[in-house]
Amino acid sequence: MTDASRRRWLGSTAGLALAAATRPGIAQGAWPNRPVRLVVPYAAGGGPDMQARKLAPELAQALGVNVIVENKVGAGGIVAGEVVAALPPDGYTILIGGATHVINKVMQPAIKFDPIRSFEPITQTSSSGTVLIVPSDSPYRSVQELVAAIRAKPAAFNYGSGGVGTAAHLAGGAFCKVLGLDAVHVPFRGSVEIVPGLLGGQVQFAFPIAGTAIAGTRGGKVRALAVTTPQQMPQLPDAPSLKELYGSELLVQESWGCLWVPAGTPRAIVDRIFEASHKALQAPAVREFHEQGGTPIVLSKSPEALAELTRAETDKWARIIKLIGVTPS
Incomplete structure (x- = not known):
C-alpha cells in the first residue's frame, strides 16, 4: 500500500468511527450495553409501579441487560414526562406513559412536553376503563x-x-x-x-x-x-x-398505558424495544398480574399505531374536557 492510499484508508476509517461515535447508542458499542431505566410517574407501591416491577425482569431478559425501575413522582405524571422528554434519545430511558399524560397536556398546554411530539412511540401496554x-x-x-x-x-x-x-x-x-x-x-x-x-x-x-x-x-x-x-x-x-x-x-373512556422514549431515538432502537416489550408483556406472569388488577394487556401492532392512538385520544379528550367545562390552566 502506497503512502497516499494508506492516508486515504486511514481517513475513511476515522470518518466511519466518528460517525458511529455520534450516533446515540453506538458510541460505546451496540445497543444496549448498559442498564435501561423504566420510569414510573407514580409512587412506589401503587398499581402502575407494581406493574412496572412485574415487567422489568421480563424486559431485562428480552433485552439482555438490567432494567431498573425508577419512580419520578409529581404533578400527576407531569414531572416524569418533562424529565424524560429532555433526556438524550439514546434508548436507555423508557417512560411508562399513557392517557394521563394526554389529559394533562390538554388541560395544561404550558407543560414542557407534548405526548405527540416529545416522544417516540413504542407500544400500548394496557387499557382499563372506569x-x-x-x-x-x-x-x-x-x-x-x-x-x-x-x-x-x-x-x-x-x-x-x-x-x-x-x-x-x-x-x-x-x-x-x-x-x-x-x-x-x-x-x-x-x-x-x-x-x-x-x-x-x-x-x-x-x-x-x-x-x-x-x-x-x-x-x-x-x-x-x-x-x-x-x-x-x-x-x-x-x-x-x-x-x-x-x-x-x-x-368510552379508557385509561391506557404505553411506553415512550425521547423524540429522536433511532428507529433501530425503537424497533428493538418494541419487540422486547411485546415479548415481556406477553409473559404469563405479567399478563396474569394485569388481568387480576382489571388492566388487561393491550399491544399496538406497530409504533405508528400507538402514534395514531395518541393523536385520536388527544382530540377526544379535548372534546370531553370542553363538554364538561373544565378550563385549561
Whole structure:
C-alpha cells in the first residue's frame, strides 16, 4: 500500500468511527450495553409501579441487560414526562406513559412536553376503563334506574372523584352532560376517598378505575352498574357498556398505558424495544398480574399505531374536557 492510499484508508476509517461515535447508542458499542431505566410517574407501591416491577425482569431478559425501575413522582405524571422528554434519545430511558399524560397536556398546554411530539412511540401496554358504581345497599340496580332517579330530582345527587381532571371526574362529567343529567361533582382529596365517600353517603355514585371497582364488588361493598370500556368487562359480567347503552363515543373512556422514549431515538432502537416489550408483556406472569388488577394487556401492532392512538385520544379528550367545562390552566 502506497503512502497516499494508506492516508486515504486511514481517513475513511476515522470518518466511519466518528460517525458511529455520534450516533446515540453506538458510541460505546451496540445497543444496549448498559442498564435501561423504566420510569414510573407514580409512587412506589401503587398499581402502575407494581406493574412496572412485574415487567422489568421480563424486559431485562428480552433485552439482555438490567432494567431498573425508577419512580419520578409529581404533578400527576407531569414531572416524569418533562424529565424524560429532555433526556438524550439514546434508548436507555423508557417512560411508562399513557392517557394521563394526554389529559394533562390538554388541560395544561404550558407543560414542557407534548405526548405527540416529545416522544417516540413504542407500544400500548394496557387499557382499563372506569366503572359506574353505587353502594351495595343502593336502591338502584341498573343504569336506567339511576338515570331516572337523577332526572326526577335535579341537583339532588352527587358524584365523587379524586379531584378535578381525574378519570373519575371526567367520566362522571361526561355521563351527566351526554345524558342531560343535573348532578353535583364532589372532588375528594384523592381517589382513595371515593369508595369511603360513597359508603358514607357524601356521594351517591362514582366512576373509580376498574381495579378499585372490581375489588369493591368482590368485597360486597359496591354494585357495578356500567363500564366505560367499548364492551363489557369479563370481571363484571352484569355491568353493560355505556357506549352500548347510549351510543356516544364520549362515554368510552379508557385509561391506557404505553411506553415512550425521547423524540429522536433511532428507529433501530425503537424497533428493538418494541419487540422486547411485546415479548415481556406477553409473559404469563405479567399478563396474569394485569388481568387480576382489571388492566388487561393491550399491544399496538406497530409504533405508528400507538402514534395514531395518541393523536385520536388527544382530540377526544379535548372534546370531553370542553363538554364538561373544565378550563385549561
